[in-house]
Structures are given as C-alpha cells and as structure tokens.
Amino acid sequence: MDYTFIIIAAVVGLAIGFAIAKFMEKGKASKTIANAKREADSILKNAKTEGENIKKDKIFQAKEKFLELKAEHEKVIIGKDKKINEAEKRARDKESQVSNELAKSKRLNEQLESKIKNAEHRIEVFEKKQAELEKLHKHQVQQLEVISGLSAEDAKTQLMESLKETARTDAMSFIQNTVEEAKLTAEQEARKIVINTIQRIGTEEAVENCVSVFNLESDDVKGRIIGREGRNIRALEAATGVEIIVDDTPEAIILSCFDSVRREVARLSLHKLVTDGRIHPARIEEIVRKTEKQIEQEIVEVGKRTVIDLGIHGLHPELIRSVGRMKYRSSYGQNLLQHSREVAKLCGVMAAELGLNPKLAKRAGLLHDIGKVPNTEAEVETPHAILGMQWAEKFGEKPDVCNAIGAHHDEIEMKTLISPIVQVCDAISGARPGARRQVLDSYIQRLKDLEDIAFGFGGVQKAYAIQAGRELRVIVESEKVSDDKAAELSFEISQKIQTDMTYPGQVKVTVIRETRAVNVAK
Incomplete structure (x- = not known):
C-alpha cells in the first residue's frame, strides 16, 4: 500500500510539476510576446520617426535644388535680358547712325543740287558771253578786212608762211649747234662713263692651270696610294680620268687633267682616302662616286650664292x-x-x-x-x-x-x-x-676633241686624255668588246685621230678591257 501511495504521490507530483511547468512556460511565452510587441512597436515608431526625418531631409534637399535651379534660371534670364538689351542698344545706335547718314546724305544731295543749278547758271552765262565774244570777233575781223583790203584766210596764209620760214631757220640753227655740241661731248662722256665703271669694279688676275698639287703629310703615304703592283693608282686614274704623277717631289702628288671638275673630284677623293686610311680599288670607286655627288651639290650651292651676291632673283x-x-x-x-x-x-x-x-x-x-x-x-x-x-x-x-x-x-x-x-x-x-691666254683654250679644246673621237666608237664606256694630250686612255665594256676587238678599236681610234686632228708629236691610244666577277656572301 505504501508503494502504491508513493507511486500515486509521485505521479500526482509529476502531474502537478508538469502543470506548473506548463503554466510557467505559458507565462514566459506571454512575457516574450509582450516584449516582442513592445519591441515591434518601438521599431515601428523609430521607423516612422526615421521616415519622417528622411522625408523632411528630402523635402529640404528638393527645396534647395529648386532654389538652385531657380537661381540658375534667373541668371540665364538675366543674361538673355542683358544680351537683348545690348542688341536693342546696338540696333538703336545703328538706327541713329543710319538716320544721321540719311540726314547727311540729304544735306549733300541738297548741296549737290544747289551746285548743279549754280553750274548750269554759270554755263548759261558763259555761253551767252561766248556768243557775244564771237560776234565781236567777227565784227573786228570784218573791220580789219575792210581796212587791210585782205580777207581773213589770205591774212592767215601770209602769216603762217612767214612764221614757217622763221621757225625753219631757227630750227636749222638749233639743230646744227646741238649736233656740233654732241660731237664735242659725246665721245668724252662715253669715255668718262666707261672709265668710271672700270674704276668702281675691283678685278683680280685670272690664274687657271691644268695641274693641281696634293700635299701629303709624309712620303710613306705615296706607297699606299700606288698600291700593290700599282692597282690603287690605276683604279683611281680609271675612276676619275685624272693622271696622277708620283715623282721625287717631297710630300706632294701632282694631279694632271684639263678638266678642272675631274681634278677637284680626284683631289677631294684622295684627301678622303688618305684621311680614312683604307685605300683599295673598291673603296676608291665608292669614294669617287660620293665625291662626284658632293661636287654636283657644291655646283648648285655656288650658283645660288652667286645669284644672291649679285641680287638676281x-x-x-x-x-x-x-x-x-x-x-x-x-x-x-x-x-x-x-x-x-x-x-x-x-x-x-x-x-x-x-x-x-x-x-x-x-x-x-x-x-x-x-x-x-x-x-x-x-x-x-x-x-x-x-x-x-x-x-x-x-x-x-x-x-x-x-x-x-x-x-x-x-x-x-x-x-x-x-x-x-x-x-x-x-x-x-x-x-x-x-x-x-689664247693658247690654253686651244689646248683644252684639243683634249676635248680627243675624248669626243673615242666616244664616237661603240662599246666605249669612258675616255680620258692624259699626259698633256700625248695619251688617250679608253675604257671599254667587257661584255660588248672582246680582246681582239679591243686591239682593233685601238687601231681605228688612232687612225681617226690621225685623219681628223692636227696636233704636235704623237698620241698614244690605250684601250683597257677589264673583266670583273662580283658575288655577295650572306
């Protein structure tokens, strides 16, 4: 019984505890709900307050933006009003100026009309006076005709004949005096002009040679210019057409050619080669080509400087x-x-x-x-x-x-x-x-004629008269002229020179045929 009572008491206690727990849980839930409601109300209240604040800020910003736009709009309107006022002012000024011009033009027209009327009146008075003058002149002429017994035409004819004779006599006397004076002074004046002209121009004596001297720093350079077996000097003579004389003259080489352009090309080329130090046939031909272009540019510059100095445009x-x-x-x-x-x-x-x-x-x-x-x-x-x-x-x-x-x-x-x-x-x-010097010109012409004869034959590439005209060196194209043809060409040129030219001594004709094989290693 005791165990039963205990079990029942335990069950009742559990039931009471469970009920108490449920009641307490329900009370706690009610409190939680109440708290949640209060928090929700607070959040809603805060949200509403914050919304009102945001709404007030937005309204305030909108008002500020509206005021800014309104101010900008007022500025634009003021600017446009100012421009309109300025345009109206300019228009009023133009209108006033036009009115003044019209008034001035009207005054000028009135003055012009007044002057025209005055001029017409004067013309009318002048015509009347001229008619009266002609009438008086006719009357006087009639009176003179009556007094002299001659008509006006007869008197005019006699007067003109008399004046002609007098004028002719005076003119002949004046012409004779003028011619005599001109004969006395013309020659003297012409001589004076020529002498004054010559005295005002400073002149120099002309010096022109067929030889240029190329100075060297030492005689050791001569061997390098000549090259092995003379190949460098031959290449230089062939490229420039200038005879290069290397003799016992200390520290000097003589360049001989009648054409001063060739001599200058040879001189400048030698200077560049000696300065550079690399002297061989390929380098010589390259330097000569560059120097020829340089001389052509210098020719143009000399021409420009000359016309500028003389003031010619x-x-x-x-x-x-x-x-x-x-x-x-x-x-x-x-x-x-x-x-x-x-x-x-x-x-x-x-x-x-x-x-x-x-x-x-x-x-x-x-x-x-x-x-x-x-x-x-x-x-x-x-x-x-x-x-x-x-x-x-x-x-x-x-x-x-x-x-x-x-x-x-x-x-x-x-x-x-x-x-x-x-x-x-x-x-x-x-x-x-x-x-x-007459002799030098004829000598140069003879050298030119020698070269022209060589160029008259086919296959001739270059021709140079050297040794003061005692040798003609002809370079032919190897593709067009064979060895046998080169010998034949030398004979034909010598016969042509002998037939067509007059010259002292002998002329040696040398025909050079050179074959080259060139390849490039890459």
Missing part, C-alpha cells in the same frame, strides 16, 4: 646649276665664273650710269657666256652666244636678256640698249692684261 634652277658649273670652266685661261661675275657688275654699274635697268643688265651680264658651259644635251656646232640665247629662251628669260646674250659677239642684231653694254663689258673684262 627668279633664275631657273637649270640656269643656276649652269652658273655654278662656270666655277670649273675657263675662257681663254680666264675663270668663267669670275669673268661672268665681273661682267655682271660692270653691266650693272654702266646701266645705272646711263639711266637703264641695272638688275636686267646684271642678269644679262651673268648669263652672257652660259653657252660655254657643257650640258647633258648633245653638243651642236653652234656659237656659244646663240646657244646661250637658246638656253635663256628655253628657261623663260626676258627678250632683252636673250638678245643681249645672243648679240654680244655680233651673231645677231642688237635690239636693246642692254646688248651693247654687255658687249662692251665683256670686252673690258677680257682685255685686261693677263686676263686671257
């Missing part, structure tokens, strides 16, 4: 190049560029003395011997004055300049006053003591 580039080539040409031993510059200065001074155009005279003086400069075109048997005139016409020179060039040796008729000036100045420049 608008000259064709081909004529400028021809002027530069004059530096390496000679006329009877006189340097052609120095001669042409001298003639140009003399022409300018003399033209100024005579009241002519000095610039045009300088231009004609500079170009008067342009026909002596060889060009790329085929040479023709034409006097250098005519050839120079044709060149000047081809490159757009004025007719006065062309006539002066063509007429300075009387090949054509002189048509302008510049032509005799160029002729006189050319004579003045060439007639100075030591200015020219």
